Every structure is written in structure tokens, then in C-alpha cells.
Amino acid sequence: MKYSLFSLARNALSHHERWPRAWRSPPPKQFYDVVIIGGGGHGLATAYYLARNHGITDVAVIEKGYIGGGNTGRNTTIIRSNYYLEPNAHFYEHSLKLWEGLSADLNYNVMFSQRGVVNLAHSYADLDNYSRRGNAMRLNGIDAELLTREEVSGMVPLLDCSSTARYPIMGGLLQRRGGTARHDAVAWGYARAADAGGVDIIEQCEVTGLRRDGNRIVSIETTRGVIRAKKIGLAVAGHSGHIAGMAGLRLPIETHVLQALVSEPVKPVLDTVVTSGAVHFYVSQSDKGELVLGGDLDMYNSYGQRSNLPPVEHAVQALLALFPSFSRLRMLRTWGGVMDMSMDGSPIIGKTPLDNLYLDCGWCYGGFKATPASGWCFAHTIANDQPHELNAAFTLDRYGLGKAIDEKGGGPYPWVH
Amino acid sequence: MLSIPCPYCGPRDVTEFSYGGDGNVRPPTGPDAASEAAWSAYVYLRANPRGVHEELWQHSAGCRRWIRVTRNTLTHEMHGSAPARASAAAS
């Protein structure tokens, strides 16, 4: 049933008792052309674009819990394409363009809200850096504006723009087309659209082993039985290392936990997404009214998907350093997500040393915004057995070759990206 | 907040430490020392288990020793710690 105001009104008459399931829940078949492991945004988008762009519909997405329950469901939902290095810039800009049409494309309102993302500059060095980045963006066809302190203050009135602040605001880099989206809706919207395209979405099905024969994965062991597939795509974010390990691969990935938290909801006070590199922090206000804050990693390998006080303290301190008037609001909930931190802060989308195993990981802090383009490119790579030009640089072997794509220049220490 | 057992100073809050990652990477030696692949593996490939992990930490706000801690990355259960140096010398 197509979603629209009309169908909503019609169903209201029948007390909403006739809505169909958003996606089916079929039992797993024994064989698929393509199996995508991981029912996060990336896995679901990949399945959707396999069907939509490549006509490959004998596809299953296997999810150990519930779809969107990984980082897709626990991120701060910031969407932007303000990258400096070219492979990133083009890839994320493609993603942003897909976001702009996504609700219509999926017939599911993902509430992509282009409210603007501003990176605060706290020093002349920050301003130089942002100029460098913004200029590169503009040359790459991406919108960017450098704001003065007064302009920042005008957009974000509660920000402490006084010159005595510990990290004074000197200006900012604004991407107006950036914003946020409703994270869960992204997973559900892709699932519904993929399902409509024939994809089987199989939840509560954990991959427990990958049986390998020479250079191929011959079967996938799951908690719901053995499944075989011609091609297998891995899109399991922080679990990439663990599952690649089942196939005997060691990845340039470390798993770290990233914290987020929300405040109690209040009436609108913050209409722009505000981030600060210097204090490692980002905040936006959701449509329900909570302030959504993200912070730093725990800074050690971890699969413990739970909250931890020091990063929460730091994120809140950063918030209050910038927005002193929020100190009386309350923290409602905190949680953590299990991140796939790569060795250069950029993703890996492509082939692996195994013939029929493909990899989509290394998303670090930033993979939610990548969801559409990641699905687009990963589907392309799987369908054609070669990368799309947008993900050609994101290979697994780039590290050894000296072709790291290091946006921050932090080096091979994943927890610094 | 983790409590990390410094073999010298005793248990201290994690905020006193800085992380050094996988404790079992070693610069290639012997014939491997000439191999670019071995060096790449040393720099870019780390153990990333969901479970017991041997890792390095520096007690940076304390005695400044680098130590080797064995910790479960899922439960954060601690299985002991030792000076980083001792094991390095032993290997």
C-alpha cells in the first residue's frame, strides 16, 4: 500500500486496522544469489539498490537482532558532505544527493531535514583549516560557506560567542544542505522498499560461522540454519573484524564504542546542527525536542555496547562550554554504539582476497550519512564484481600500498580518527 | 568507567591511562624485516577480538609505565596486567 496523506485518511476510517506489514518476515531459504550480512542501514540499502539498480532480487539480508538495531539505530543522525579529500568528497556528496530524494524514492518519510550543519572554528588555525576544506568542497561542487562569529551567533543564538569563552567562537564552516534524518525510518524505509523489490529480510538470525573452501565462502552458518549464496556482502559495522575472522581474514579495523546521549525534550531552541572539532562534540535538536549529543570514543577496543561515564561527562562539558544556558536541562538516556574504526578514518567498500566475499566497513563516526551511497556503491560492486568509480579508492589493500585516505592526518591509530 | 590494574600503582581509573592498542604487534625482525607486507601488517592489522584481548596502556597520568593488560572487550572483565617490558623481553 502506497503511503500518502490519502491512504492515511482512508485507513483512519477503518481505524487503521488494514495497514499491511511494512516488510515480510519470511523464513530463510537455503540458497540466495546474494546474502548481505547485517541489517543496518548499509545492508538494507545495499539490498534495495541490488534490486532497484541491478535487478538482482534473489537477495537476503540477515540480521542477528532487529533491523536498524546497530549503529543505524544509535547514531546522532548528522548528514553532511563537507569532506576535504576527493574520494570522500565525491562519495559523500553523492550520498547527500540521494538523501535529498530518499523519502520520495522509498515512499517512506525519513524526515531528512536540511537544517544546516555548522563546524565551529575556535582559533585562527581552525579558520585556516576550514577555509582549506570549504574551498576544496566548493571546487568539488559542494556547498560551503565560511561564517563570521556574528553570523554563527545569528544562526545559533544560545551559543556563547563571547571572546572570554575557553574556546571562543571565531566563525564557522556551514553546509546548509546538511542536516539530520530520522535514523530508524531509514532502516525501515529501506527494508520496506527492498522487501517490495523481492528481498528477504531475515531478523533474529545470527551468523555464527563462514565455511570456507579455498578462496570461496561456501556456506553461511546461522542460528536459523545453513544458508548458501553465490555472493556474500558483509555490512556489520563494529562486528566486521569478528565476522571477517570467521572467514580467516584480519582487517585493518578496530572496534571501539562511541557514546551518545539525549536530553529531555524541550520546545525548539536549536535549529542548526552544531559541531566542534576542537572539543570533539556535536549536537542537534530532534523533532521530538531532545538535544541529541555525541562525543568521543571510549578510546579502547570494546564491544560492550553500553554507556560509560567519562565520555558522557566530556560531551556534556563541551555542550555547556558552548551553550551555558543548557545546564539545567536533564540527561534522559545514554547509550553506546559499536564502531568500525578504520586505520585512516575512511571506509572500506570493495572486494576481499576471497572471490565471493565483499566488504563494507570502516565507517567510524560517519557512516549514517553514507547509508544511501554506501548501499549504492556496494550493490554496484557486488553486482559487477568491480567497484563503482565512487568507491574505487576505498579498497582494502590501500593501506599496504600507502594510499590511506586520512582526512585528519591522524595516522594508523584508529582511536584518534 | 574502567578500573585498570597498574602492576605498580594498583587499580586506577581509566582516565589516568592512555591506550596503546593490540599488545602483540612487534616490528618485523629477521627475514621479515625486509618485507613491506610484514611491515604493513605490523602497522595496519591489529587483533580485534570480541573477547579476551591483550593490550597496551600507558599509565600516563601516573607512573608513566607502559603496561600490558588482558581484558575482555565484551564484558570488560580484567584478567590481569603486567609491565609491558617484561613480556617484551621474554619474547
Add this chain to the structure above:
Amino acid sequence: MPEAVRTYAFDACAAGAENSTVVAPGVTIAERRPRSMLNVRGDPADAGLASALRESFNVTLPLEPNTVTAAGATRALWLGPDEWLLVSERHALQPPASPGRGTLTDLSHGRAVLRLSGPDVRAVLAKGCGLDLHPREFPVDRCAQTAIAKVSVILDHVQPDVFDLYCPRSYARSFWGWVTEACAEYGCRIAPPAS
């Protein structure tokens, strides 16, 4: 040539201390100006080092982690398994010519020292310090390197309810601000610097 003027890290902070008139303060803050601080590095088993230190300064290095040995006006603080800090209130500690295989580095100007004392001193320290400072766990002559308010601090329990806090000199003024704010709720007296 005139004698050079020495300026202390807390100079501007402690100004006016003489006029501090809080009655029954929970905490008293005083700047310390030890004459000399010497960093000792070496093998605790190095007899040469031990005897050099004994002869020159009459100190024995503490071998138990996080403890202090005191000899007259000189305290030896354990900082690490091969590292100590010798602090003398009065003497200029001249490194002995041949300290065994150890190395001695003058750090007299590297750290600024505050002495906090009074009934609420533990409550103040606990505001920023994660260590267990209960007198049973952290008795007199125990020391620790730790972080307080994001500043690396050496904590030395010199007498009951009296703690010396060594912070890197460049952080001193910032740290002073934190400490005085932390003390405020308990009533805080600022005593003149003691050298």
C-alpha cells in the same frame, strides 16, 4: 650584575593572602616553595646510586610504589619503578658527581606546589581525584601521581590532613583557580607562601 629576580608560579594568585580572614576554614591553601626538586632515574638495585644518594642527601629511596621516605627536610617520592622525586625544602640538592648508573635531573622549576590542609581537605581533593584517600588507604607518607581536573598532579600526604600537590608549572594558575573554587564551599583560608 644584579641578582636575578625569581618569580613563582603562584605569585599573582596568592597576592593578598595575608588578608585572608576566613574563620574556622575547612581548608587552608598555602603555596610551598621547595628549594630543590631532583628527578632520580635508575635501577633500584643499583648500589652505586643508593650509596650516592645516601651520602649526598642522606636519603633512601622508597621501593614500595606510591610511598615516601623522609629524611630531615628532604622527601623522596616514589614516582615509578625506576623514578623518584627528591624534594628539599631548604637545601639546593647538588647532583652527586657519580650517581652510580642513575641519572639525576634538576626539575626545581618544573612544578609548583600547593599545600592543602584542614578538616575538609579530603573532601576537596575528592572533587577531582579518583584515588581512595581514606586514611587507612592513603596514610601519611603515601604519594601518588594522578590527574585532578585534567592536570597531572603528584599528591603527597605529608602529615595527617596535610597534602602537598605538585602540578606542572605551566598549569599552576589554572589549577589554582580550580582548587580555590573547589575549596570555597568549605570556607578557605589562603596562607602566605612558605619557602
Add this chain to the structure above:
Amino acid sequence: MTQRFRLASGGLVDRSRPCAFSFDGRDLQGYAGDTLASALLANGVHLVGRSFKYHRRRGIFGAGAEEPNALVQLETGARTEPNTRATQIELYDGLTAASQNRWPTLDRDAGAIYNVFSRLLPAGFYYKTFMWPRSWWLRYEHVIRHAAGMGQSPRAPDPDHYAHRHAHCDVLVAGGGPAGLTAALAAARTGARVIVANDDFEWGGALLREAVEVDGRPGLEWIRNAVAELATYPDVTLLARSTVFGYFDHNLLGVVQAVHPRASHAPRQRLWKVRAKQVVLAGGAIERPLVFADNDLPGVMLASAVSTYVNRYGVAPGQRAVVFANNDSAYATALDLHRAGVVIAAVVDPRLDPKGELPTSARAAGIEILAGHAVARARGGKHVESVLAGPVDNGFVGAAQRELACDLLCVSGGWSPAVHLFSQSKGRLRYDERITAFVPDVSAQAERSAGAARGLFSLNRCLADGAEAGAAAAEAAGCRRISAAVPAALEVADDPMLPLWDIQSDATRTSKRFVDLQNDVTARDVALGVREGYRSVEHLKRYTTLGMGTDQGKTSNINGLAILAALIDAQIPDVGTTTFRPPYTAVTLGAIAGPEIGAHFDPVRLSPMHDTHEVAGARFINAGLWRRPMVYPRAGESDPDATNREVLAVRRKAGIVDVSTLGKIDVQGRDAATFLERVYVNRWRNLAVGKARYGLMLREDGLIFDDGTTTRIGEDRFHMTTTTANAGRVMSHLEYYLQVHWPELDVRLTSVSDHWAAVALAGPESRNVLAALTMADVGTAALPYMGYCEAIIAGVPARIFRISFSGELAYEINVPADYGAALWNALLDAGRAYELGVYGTEAMGVLRIEKGHIAGMEIDGRTTPDDVGLGGMVAADKDCIGKPLLARPALRAEDRKQLVGLVPVDGRSAIPKGAQLVVDPQRAAPNPIIGHVTSTCYSPTLIRPIALALLQRGRARHGEKLYATSPLSNTVVHVEVVPHVFYDPKGERLRA
């Protein structure tokens, strides 16, 4: 008349201390010991707010942390606090509160229109609409945003402050009810260090609402004695008004305490971080509502809350009550009300024959019990006026209904143990059929639950359980167990409850049955979610927002789960709970942040000469944690003019700059030179004592990590310098290699950064200035370029390094930090004769750009030595960190960006910061970028703008003309590529 509903006597309020307060502009009165909620009820005010989505009228529902409805905007101005639970606000004189989420008034709220259209607004309606036209979403969203939210954020900085406190204990007890108090007593008696925290301002928990005896004495007396005994132990910390909000790894618990009473300088709240050896969780249990039509009317309240208002506050929340319960506990409420003179219209109980002790007493008191009945629907406009009750069969109430007039409906659907903290600790729950609730099962950390928190609902058993838990915890923490008498209370025999999750009737179609009162989630929403496939409990939560409000579903979770389970034909334990996460109740952000905000957000580092700079009128900048003088403008002088003046002073005469911020490491030991050979790309063994050398360090991946000069000050001793930004990282990196990989090296590192003040003295006159201050021979023969000596300067023992960042004859002078200011002033005095100036980081930057020296923008973590023109430094005949991977082809590729200089073709256009280099600036995007400007300035020496840039194949392009473009500032400058050393390329001046 005020306080119409206050009982003549009873309760813990202090009738001699009235408190005037106002709600929505109405002036009212309560007593010390009241909460805002009890005071409102005493005045007959039930209606306190509007619901989140449909803007329905809502009243006070509970009496504590579980309250979903009664959220108010407390106070105004800078001290305003949104969404504050009236049930937990301790009343004080002068309190002002207002209702939320309504306009213009609580009674007449325009938002109530949403209730009219509620059919169009089922769970998740927004996912299905507002997609057309595409560009309109921001407009729709604007409306949605303004309808959502709840209270108002303060808009002024907080006048209060917050403190943190670390604590350690043997036993932390969370909860100060009967179980918590007996646990604390048992632990304290062993001599254990105990912290006991209770979120309420009164100790006693449920005992405060129960008219019962302990050890034959009134319950309140037992509480008083218990607290008094606890207060006598020196190692017991009693924290009232303190919520244990989070259970984190390694038995660290977060407690937030409201500081009371507040002395001057006292914080508003204090966040305790408690590292406990053992924990006793005694947070009690939370009563559950029942789900029936219009169960959200003001006047519908939890039965236990009603008991609390009657017994603890001396308030009767109504005059004629119906009690609707599926278990025995609410009969106590009926009896409490009865005793207080409230008419009990009936007790409605779905059980066919309730015959426990309490129902029996109720019957004996003449209270009518409608057994086998359920309430199908509450009726009323602004308040409940009556209920319709009838025989219930399998959750359905048929047409045979009886209307019972009432102004108070007390509901109880059973109890859920507060397993929040237990679950946060990662303990595993078990479903207990007997009480139809989840209870703690397997622990993951050193904790145990006690009392109602683990499903024991009899007071007598709670007392004993707490005592045992406290003793066991102390023992596990290493204390000696002692035997002591356990307090006792009468066992009250009760009947099992009868689960009743969703009560349907003919009203089902037209009325709403609320599951989550705060987020306006109805049983129908749950059904819709299930129908559409959002069947995982986590999906259901996210699709309907069930349990996502400020109460985190304390009263709604189990009902929601049970309804879901029934719809998908599953058992409740198979459905499972959603994840419990910190905090237990919401915690003020200010308390989380503590004092480390504002100026203390990060410490500031100051050089020993800071005050001197301030007196000299410096403008400062932040560089990492350091505050450094950027420029010293004179009156009326612009920053650029001042910078030019400072630069020219150095080039023509002399200048001094404070470089104390550089990292300095004393490297000592027999293997010091070997060590340096391994960490730097260049050679060190052959460096003579008394000589300095510029060194470059790589990361392990071959890219540049840091640079600086290192000087051999003794055979086995080097003085290493690092960049300001990397000082800490370099030290750790070096310690890592020494301790982990090269323990065999005899090398010791001591950070001496803070011990030495450092001044760079630069310019053609600098030698003369220096000579005026020292007896030492500083002539070029004795102290040549890259030479080192120790000398007394201005009466201070100093280390003099003849090194130059500026490109002029220059010295870096280090003196012990306390003499930094003296040195600085002596240099100024001596320099006066030579027109010596002071310069800041800005001028230092210009000098180094003119000289083509690299800094942070050139070594940005992506460049190799060769990229920045230093490829020749990499010694071919030795290994060092990073060298193996520096050999990778991509790091030696032809088309890498290389360091070049740029000058504007017209000789005067400034080259914009952050400009990118392109061949054709007019080209449409994407326009290929072939390089970028790293550092740019106006060179007063060369009288034209100059810049450094990284440019593809740059060294081969000298002489080429390109464009430096900055679309952000709309500027394009035609530039010529030149070698990167603009000034004195032969280095004659610095060797002078």
C-alpha cells in the same frame, strides 16, 4: 479556602511551617515536608499539564520518580527548569511553577485540536505523509517541532554551580526504604565503609506510606532510629535527595545529590562517582497502572501514590473513591482512605474471590468489593466523575456495567521491581510468573538486590532480606560478619494477583486506552505497530515511542510488553524488555558536567613570562592548551601593522619571542645516541658534544610525525625539543619504544618542558644584546651556528643554543622557569640600545614562512620528508621508525604534492588562506585541484604577499603560473610557483 483536601492531622508535613507557592499564577499554600504534588492536591488541584501529542488534560498520577504526567516548568528566568516532576519537588516558600505544553492556558489549550484529529495521527503517521511536495518537509517539520517538545529551555546562563565527588566504599546501598536501611545497618555494624543513597528527602521508602509497625513500634519511629544509628558510624555516608542514576563498568555508580540546605558557595547538586566493592540494590518496586478506556483522566491515580498522599502528606486526593486493583496491595489504600474519611464507592477487583487479609479487613470495614469486575471506562470532563465497571471475562467487560460516581480512581495493576540499575550492570533478568514481573536473576557485577527490588513485597521479608544482603555484601567486601537482631513486622497473608493487561469493552473503539501516559501511546498504537510488523519490542518502542519519555516508561513498560506478547501470541519473557540504560531518572546536565565548564573546561597553560606579556599589551591566542602572545600591538596599531613592525625589527635589529611552549626532553644514558638514531630519520651518533641538529621523526606509517632541534649537551645526554603541539605525544611515543620494544637500551627520558623557560633572541644585533648580558664568549668562533654552550646570563645559569627559526643570527636561551621573567626583562633592558623588539607567534610565523621552514600546516600528517623538501635528511645507511613503510611506491610517486613557494603575479594581491590551486579557476565543478596553500602571509621583508603550498609535482613547476582560488571568499589570485625559501636561501644570515 486553601488546603481543602488537607487532613486535620497526620503525615510528616510540618503544619507550623507554611510555604506559599504559586502554580500557573495562582497563589497557594502548602507545608514544609510537602512535595509540589502533595501541596497541589491539598489545594484540590489535580490538573497539572497537557499530554505530549494529543494535548489531553493530565493530572498527578504517582507520588515519586515514576510520575509520567505531572511535569511542570519550575521557576522562571535563569533558574527555570522544564519537565520537573511535581512529585519530587520538595516544596519551599516562594516556589513558582507553571504547567507545560499548552497555549494559551492549561484549561483552554489550542493544542487540544490534535485530540480531535487524533484519528489521522496514529503511531508513525509522519512516516507515511509529508513527502510531497519534496521541498516542503522543512515547513511541515516546523509545525511538528513546535507542537512537540515539552517545557522551555532556560535561555540565560545558570547562576548555580555543580560539584563532583569521587568516593570509595565497601558497600553502596541504593535505596533508603526498609530493605535499604536494614542493609546499611547490617553492613555498617561490621565496620564496613558504607554509602547509602535515597532519592527522596525523607528516609523510609514505602514505609512512609504504610500504616504499619516494625518491632511493635510505629514504622516511622523505626526509620528514625535506624537513620540515627547509621549517623553514628564515622564510615557511613548518608545521602538523602540522592539518586543512584547509573551503574557503570567495574562497579562504578553515579549518584546525583541535591545539596540541601544550600550554604553560600555550596553547589546546587553534587555528582558522586562511587567505586564500590559491593552494591546492594534496594530501590523498591513501582506500581503498574491498568489499561482501560480513558484511563488518563485527572483523578485517576496509582493506589500506592494515594496512600502516600494520605499517610505521608496528610492529603486526601478526593472525597469519593473507587479502587480498581488486581492484587491485594491496593486494599491497603482503600483502608487508608476509609480511615481518612474518604468514601469508598467500591473496590473493583477482577479476581473472583479475593480473600487475603487486606480484602478481608476491607470487607470488615464495610467496603464494597466488586469481585470478578473490572473498570471498563473512566468518565468525566476535566476530572474523573464516575467509572463504568462490570464483570470481566478474559479481559473483556460486557455491556452489564454499573456506573460508580467518584472523584478519585485508585488503580493498581501489580508491581514491577525496580530492576533498572541491576539491568544497567548487565545482570540477567528472570520473569517471575507469581508477580508477573521481571526480577534480578544472574549478576554480572559485584551486587545483590534486596527487598521489593527483587520481588519481595512483604515488609517483614524486605526487612530480613535487606539485613542479609547488607551483611553478605560487607562480608564479600572483606569485613567480618556479625550477628545482629533483624527487625520484624507482621506477615500479611495475601492472595495471588490476577494479570489483566488490556481491558476491552464496547468503549474500545471510541476511546483511548493509554499504555504510556507521557508519550500518548495507546493500546491501539501497540496493535498498529504489531500489524505493520514492528514486532520486536525494540521496534515497537521506536515506532510508537512507548517508554521513551522523561519517565522512561516506568509505569508503562510491562503493560506494553504484555499487550505486545498477547498480540503476537508469545510469552512475556520471550518478548523481553527493552534495554535499561542510565540514567535511572534524568540527571541535570550541569551536574554531569560538574565544575569543568567555562574557564575550567580545559586547563590553560601559561609560560613563565606570561605576566610580562600581559603588561606589554600582548594579544593572546590559544595554541592547544597554551595561551601565547600572538602580537603586541601599540596604541592605535592594527594587528597586521604590528606584525610587520615586529618582523622588521628582527630582520633589521633584533627581537625576542617566548618559545617556552616547546616540548623539551632530557635524553640520558649510554645508548642515547643509538636511541636517537632509531627515532629520527637522520644521523646522531656523529654529532659532537656541544652541537645541535635539526631532526625529523616519522610515524610508523612513514609520514612525518614531528620535528625539532636536538642538542648533544654531554656524551650521553641530549636535549631534545619537540613542537608545542606534539610535546606530549612525542614523549609517549618515545617511552613506548623504550619500554616496550627496546628495553635493552640504556636511555632515560625526563620531560623538562616546564622546568625551562625559553626565549629566542633573533636578528643581526642579537649577539650584541647577548654579549651585554654575559661574560661568556658568544662570538661566532666560540658559539657557531648550531653550537651550544652553558653560561650565566643576567645572573642566571642558562643554556644557549645557537639555532634559528627566523633565518637570522639567533639564539635560543633556556633558563630555569622561575627566572624566565628576569631573563626576558634583562634582554629588554640590554636590547634597548639595539632597538630590540618583542614579537609574537604571528611575526614568528611570517619569519618562518619567509625562510621556508615547515610547521603544522605543512606537516599535517599526510606528508613525507621528500614532500616538504627534506628527503635528503633520511639517512640511507640506517633504519629508523617509519622508514620501512616510507619506501612504499605511493609515498614516492611522481605526482605527490611537494612544497613550493607562491608569489602573486601582480606582486600585491594577498594569497587567501586555505586557497586551492587550480589551472583554470573558471572551470565548472568539479574543478581538479592540484595543490593547496598551506601558509600565507604578507612579507614585510620582501614587500609583497608570499605563501607556501603543496603542489603536485611542485618542484618541477617552479616558474609556472597557476591560480590560488578561494570560492569561500570569492577571490582568485594569479600566482607564480617559486622555490619555497624566499629569504636568504643560502643561509648566510643565520651563520653570521
